[in-house]
Amino acid sequence: MKNFLISLLFLIPGVLPAQPVYDVVVYGGTPAGVMAAIQVARMGQTVALLEPGRHLGGIMVEGLGGTDIDNHQEFQNSPAVGGLALEFYRRIAKAYGRSDEFEQVLRSKAKKPDIWRFEPHVAEQILLDWVAEHKIGIAYESRLLEMKDAVLKKGTAIQQIKLENGQTYRAKVFIDATIEGDLLNAAGISTVIGRESNATYGEAKNGIQAVTDHAQFLVKVDPYRVMGDPTSGVIPTIQNEPLGTPGDGDQHLQAYCFRMCLTKNPTNRIPFPKPEVYQREQYEIYLRYLKAGGKLYRPRVDIPNGKTDLGAWHDLSHNLYGMNMAYPGGNYATRQTVLAQHRQFTQGLFYFLANDEEVGRLAPDLQKEWTLWGLSKDEFTDNGGWPRLFYVRDARRMVSDYVITEHHVRKGNPPPVPDPVAVAYWPPDIHSVRRIVKDGYAYNEGSVFRDNTWQPFGISYRALIPKASECTNLLTASCPSSSHIAYGAIRIEFTFMALGQACGTAAVLANQKRVTVQAVNQKELKDKLLADGQLLSLNN
CATH class of the missing domain: 3.50.50.60 (FAD/NAD(P)-binding domain)
Structure with a gap:
């Protein structure tokens, strides 16, 4: 009662x-x-x-x-x-x-x-x-x-x-x-x-990754504003910072993204809107990727009623590596700013893929497919069909007297757990945390899967x-x-x-x-x- x-x-x-x-x-x-x-x-x-x-x-x-x-x-x-x-x-x-x-x-x-x-x-x-x-x-x-x-x-x-x-x-x-x-x-x-150093808990996969193979660029993309000129600075979505020492810890966390519920159903579809602030130059890396022979991702049906759960696990997608650092420990206003930046970029990206003339010339089949999709009228109805939150894959983690580490996940001889309350059945799944320059090309750093x-x-x-x-x-x-x-x-x-x-x-x-x-x-x-x-x- x-x-x-x-x-x-x-x-x-x-x-x-x-x-x-x-x-x-x-x-x-x-x-x-x-x-x-x-x-x-x-x-x-x-x-x-x-x-x-x-x-x-x-x-x-x-x-x-x-x-x-x-x-x-x-x-x-x-x-x-x-x-x-x-x-x-x-x-x-x-x-x-x-x-x-x-x-x-x-x-x-x-x-x-x-x-x-x-x-x-x-x-x-x-x-x-x-x-x-x-x-x-x-x-x-x-x-x-x-x-x-x-x-x-x-x-x-x-x-x-x-x-x-x-x-x-x-x-x-x-x-x-x-x-x-x-x-x-x-x-x-x-x-x-952030990422602990490997030395903190005697791990092998934590910290800065010497080599990132998973979801790595499948084509070579020039990262510089003036192609071939490192002194000109880097294009958007790339951080101008060194790789660092493999195994060292840092404050980086795996990328966040919106999980997009899209549809092809004409009666339920909202065409991708052009954001209020649309900066076409933000998407230069996608054009260079296409010009280098890359095949960009596209939506596909994977949840009921012909809709998508469009994630971002590809080498180039709407995962915004390195652009979430201010979020986990930020105040509410800072977090809202980071969320808004991700939304503006992602809305612009989808509009770009579906409408940009150069994309249409470089990859007509890709653009044709994107034009068939749009936001779902019956989802997120209080937010114009757009998710209200993005996927915060990692933020703060508690540090207690007992810490789960890579050793618990590793095959062979894991530490015994006498007091389990649940089972984790998933690999150590970390999306890349940064997009930097390595050997003169764009490089995603940090993915483990x-x-x-x-x-x-x-x-x-x-x-x-x-x-x-x-x-x-x-x-x-x-x-x-x-x-x-x-x-x-x-x-x-x-x-x-x-x-x-x-x-x-x-x-x-x-x-x-x-x-x-x-x-x-x-x-x-x-x-x-x-x-x-x-x-x-x-x-x-």
């Missing part, structure tokens, strides 16, 4: 509960945050779900409809999907009238990538309906206050958090489910941004909790304590959902026993997760 009354208050604009003490407050309406909130509610405790933006679901409702399940020939990772994550995909299948087919895929262990895919608006409606079933209170546009007193602590325990809208939330346990790790940072918990040295691994509960000296009532489901390279194996949406379920379960157990999150009984946690269908290894 208490949860129901609180939920009703959340549904009335401008009316919120008068600073109750919740059992759990979840900050961030990502898939991890939604699953954490659902798990808390199912276990009978009160929960508030605070979303800094206006929509639940994070990148899954902003274009990422192909969430990396069974989409690679070399491996099948659907056996790692369990618990609430599996329930989410069951609901997806039901929404498309494919429930029987989905259950048959599970029984037969068939590899059928399309059964896991969805349109953004369908995913959002499923999450909204699911949260409503549990009478969970949601507060939108609820960003942390950008001041030192945004988080009030008593000793090592958070007492309350303050938001920009003037609201204050108190809870026994808090969960940071943002990708940016803003609550962690505001609470004084150790975090890191295709090799046969990795294996699935259990994610330790200790990676979700801070150092006890820093905070004793906060967990994170989306910024686990992990190195840059190891995070690349964790940052998959179904894994985040599993970590959200784990955090929600642990938060409730901590409250029930009145202990710190560090003192949660691991057997009780394991038993509850298993009872709720969570996969802790590929054998259970």
Whole structure:
């Protein structure tokens, strides 16, 4: 009854509960945050779900409809999907009238990538309906206050958090489910941004890459404003900086991009708009790529109803290497600027590919294909068919007493994990972080993906909790304590959902026993997760 009354208050604009003490407050309406909130509610405790933006679901409702399940020939990772994550995909299948087919895929262990895919608006409606079933209170546009007193602590325990809208939330346990790790940072918990050196954790794939083979330029592209003249400076999208010392750490992070939900359907298509600020010279590298014989990417149907989840994993696409550095640790205004820059560039790129006369002369088939596509009228309807967020593949990561590293991902003799709460089944997937000049040509630096040295691994509960000296009532489901390279194996949406379920379960157990999150009984946690269908290894 208490949860129901609180939920009703959340549904009335401008009316919120008068600073109750919740059992759990979840900050961030990502898939991890939604699953954490659902798990808390199912276990009978009160929960508030605070979303800094206006929509639940994070990148899954902003274009990422192909969430990396069974989409690679070399491996099948659907056996790692369990618990609430599996329930989410069951609901997806039901929404498309494919429930029987989905259950048959599970029984037969068939590899059928399309059964896991969805349109953004369908995913959002499923999450909204699911949260409503549990009478969970949601507060939108609820960003942390950008001041030192945004988080009030008593000793090592958070007492309350303050938001920009003037609201204050108190809870026994808090969960940071943002990708940016803003609550962690505001609470004084150790975090890191960027690539560690290989020496930091004895890794081999972290830091500056001596050689980047994956998604490397397939043709040689002159990088200089005046071709052949290094003194003339570099063209847009290229950073004028040296490679550096291989293995050294730096502040760079893998590129961000919009995941574009496009359609060819004439009745649902919005032609690519010309941005208000269109700078054709920004796209010089694409012309040089075509002139060098390169084949640029083009949209293709890969989610239901003839739509795309157009990502950017090619040698040249709308991944903007090196242009996101100000985002992870920036204030809200800085982040908005970076987001706007990415949108302006990407909108201009699509308009350029579909309309530029020189592109039409160099690659008529390419341009013809791009002209057939456009934004989807029935997606992102409050934003003109354009995603409201881009894909933040990596931002802050917590640094706790326990750190997941490349050693946990590597085949052979990985460190034992006696306290797993989920399974990571994805290679260390890092998109390049910079586009520089090497040997006189454009060069993408930093990508790590295709090799046969990795294996699935259990994610330790200790990676979700801070150092006890820093905070004793906060967990994170989306910024686990992990190195840059190891995070690349964790940052998959179904894994985040599993970590959200784990955090929600642990938060409730901590409250029930009145202990710190560090003192949660691991057997009780394991038993509850298993009872709720969570996969802790590929054998259970």
